[in-house]
Amino acid sequence: MIKDKKTYLQIHPEDNVLVALQDLPKGTLIEWKNNNFHLLQDVAAKHKFTISPLDQDAEVYMYGVLVGKVNCALETGALISTENLRHAADDFKLSKRRTDWIKPDVSSFLAKTFNGFHRSNGSVGTANYWLVIPLVFCENRNVLTLKTAFEEKLGYKVRANDYTTEVDELIRLYQSGADINQIIAQDLSSSATRASDHRLFENVDGIKFLNHEMGCGGTRMDSDALCGLLAGYITHPNVAGATILSLGCQHAQASILQAEIAKRDPKFDKPLYIFEQQKEGTEKELMQKAVKATFAGMMEANKCMRQPASLDKLCIGLECGGSDGFSGISANPALGYLSDILVALGGSVILAEFPELCGVEQELSDRCVDEETADKFMELMRVYNAKAEADGSGFYMNPSPGNIRDGLITDAIKSAGAAKKGGTSPVTAVIDYPELANKPGLNLLCTPGNDVESTTAEVAAGANIVLFTTGLGTPTGNPITPVIKLSTNTKTFEKMPDIIDINCGTIIEGEESIQEAAHRILDYVIEVASGEVVPKAVLLGQDDFIPWRRGVSL
Structure with a gap:
């Protein structure tokens, strides 16, 4: 420390x-x-x-x-x-189990709760959203049309990044005869920002419209994985129900999606409306049915209200992006200690980004609860790296120019620091994309190091809060799960206060210990999970959603 x-x-x-x-x-x-x-x-x-x-x-x-x-x-x-x-890293092999760990003192959190949305399957959401999803990219336009129809009318249009008033000011200058230099020099900082509209459905946090470029034209494995990912979102505790738009002839069939939903939640009972354009006929017929069903579904979703839940109902996704040389000694180990606290309380954490676990495979495999779990982790790591090398890359090429500039000059340096987010508790499960993390404790989820692909996957696996550390600054968010951004250094926190929630530079400056920072972060998590505090990514409408095509993505 x-x-x-x-x-x-x-x-x-x-x-x-x-x-x-x-x-x-x-x-x-x-x-x-x-x-x-x-x-x-x-x-x-x-x-x-x-x-x-x-x-x-x-x-x-x-x-x-x-x-x-x-x-x-x-x-x-x-x-x-x-x-x-x-770059160099030690090889790894099946070895002796090392699952003994020193549990942190959790006495100050035993009686704490958060106010969440309770679902019939026992899970608890930190938010309450309605989803509108295309099964195939052909339906993206229709989804965006529904977004135009619903978002502002229901009071969910994000105003924080609405720059229409700035454009209005530039139009005024142009019409008054301003030249290009005057336009460029104009100070727009005083442009008024309109307040958010009042929500029609007070207990629904939003209606989210997911777009993607998959569902057909690729491999069947890709479309099946997409259905699994979307099923993870539909069954997610932060989701009240969903409207699905299908063309009809694509690889990603509605029947595959429904089978994936049943796999994750055999007693699934949320409102789910599926419309197939090739069956409905005209676009108007399709869209009018979708509009009525979606509105009715949101009426039902609005009946759900926040109630107290114990902290073991939290499932926290651990993510890092725009990492720097302080990531592994400030924000990441603070998350590691928080992870240990949550595991000791009976909750779940998800550590992903397998290219950023290169060099620490032996430690993590030794921490797996049994040999079968350790074997699965090591095999996924070997296959992933081999695939990358076959395509002319490898985990060693993971660090970005920004990582290197700020001290992470080999993948093993980056990985050793990134792995600190996972704390010291035993690994209870290893999950392949896009599976569900349904065991308490530390779960390892196979994803790329790509920030958005990995965050998208962690949420599909069940994360109802994501903690995202950054040294250089990144605006990443998610449509349905609050993403809390933590800076590794004070300089970045002060420079980018619009996207970062918590400063862990206090650890570098000697103002607090890793353990003290972890307690501060968990208190903030409880406030966010209860809907009392809204993270910057949510305020900005940072709804990043990118399904992983199961290829090489570092």
């Missing part, structure tokens, strides 16, 4: 590099145990430097695991960079 203000940090006792917590100029004296030395180059905050000489091809360790090998001999105090470090 970081509690006192420091300028550099050794994350794990076995690490042979230190992390700069602030910009350190060349020549800075590093007082490290009995070995004092000076930095040979400037080291920017979030980057790493050596604490002893390293021969060519020597191994570099962070978080106690192998994260790379050096390309050339390095002296003590040398900056670690993409020029002198290449």
